[in-house]
Amino acid sequence: MSEPTITVVVIDDDKTISRFIRTYLEAHGMNVFGAQTGAQGLAQAATRLADLVIIDLALPDMDGIDVIRQLRGWSAMPVIVLSARNREEDKVAALDAGADDYLTKPFGLPELGARIRAHLRRQAAPGRVGSPLVHFGQVTVDLGERQVLRDSRIVHLSPTEYRLLSTLVRHSGRVLTHAQLLGEVWGPLQTDNHHYLRVYMGHLRHKLESDPAHPEHIITESGVGYRLVGAQ
Numbered sequence: 001m002s003e004p005t006i007t008v009v010v011i012d013d014d015k016t017i018s019r020f021i022r023t024y025l026e027a028h029g030m031n032v033f034g035a036q037t038g039a040q041g042l043a044q045a046a047t048r049l050a051d052l053v054i055i056d057l058a059l060p061d062m063d064g065i066d067v068i069r070q071l072r073g074w075s076a077m078p079v080i081v082l083s084a085r086n087r088e089e090d091k092v093a094a095l096d097a098g099a100d101d102y103l104t105k106p107f108g109l110p111e112l113g114a115r116i117r118a119h120l121r122r123q124a125a126p127g128r129v130g131s132p133l134v135h136f137g138q139v140t141v142d143l144g145e146r147q148v149l150r151d152s153r154i155v156h157l158s159p160t161e162y163r164l165l166s167t168l169v170r171h172s173g174r175v176l177t178h179a180q181l182l183g184e185v186w187g188p189l190q191t192d193n194h195h196y197l198r199v200y201m202g203h204l205r206h207k208l209e210s211d212p213a214h215p216e217h218i219i220t221e222s223g224v225g226y227r228l229v230g231a232q
Helices: 015-027 038-049 064-071 086-098 109-127 159-170 178-185 196-206
Strands: 007-011 033-036 052-055 079-083 103-104 133-136 139-142 146-150 218-221 224-227
Touching: 007 015, 007 038, 015 033, 015 109, 033 038, 038 052, 038 064, 052 064, 052 109, 064 079, 064 086, 079 086, 079 109, 086 103, 086 178, 103 109, 139 159, 146 196, 159 178, 159 196, 159 224, 178 196, 178 224, 196 218
Parallel strands: 007 033, 007 052, 052 079, 079 103
Antiparallel strands: 133 139, 139 146, 218 224
């Protein structure tokens, strides 16, 4: 039996970009539906039972961030922003509203395809019953036992380090903003203390990365936050 086809809704009033995306994704076996306004996009995402949404922020009827907030009111599907807005505050606002990823225009279609696949894998992974093990590089995280191994040896993490790592693992592949990480690990009153985050990310990299100065898995999204990549 063949695997079910992935359905993607592209919300962008630039017909040329939408056509390029559609052609590329359909060539990779996905169903693609387009929408030129936020209202149309919300309707398409609901009626087409979309698996993933790609959205521009500059839409003719509403801001894309408002569309993301409405989507998040009823769906946890991955949302990838494609936007010409490249300011850090725009990226943070979109991610805080519930977007999973942010690519600035111009962008490469192969990179977009890779990010789509990564988010779809992440979307499927949390529901795996009886599979609490997550691997990246030489590291294994056993969420059930709250244990971390590197090269089959136990890595001793402080409670805060473990909470931070487990948050990254649960949202593997997704960009998490500074505020999101601080709020989840340290609490809602600490969302401005970016220094805490830098210090503890440094601790995790020294304990888990092969080359902490050039991390391969715990990646900084400059001015925005962090992302765990390569987890399976």
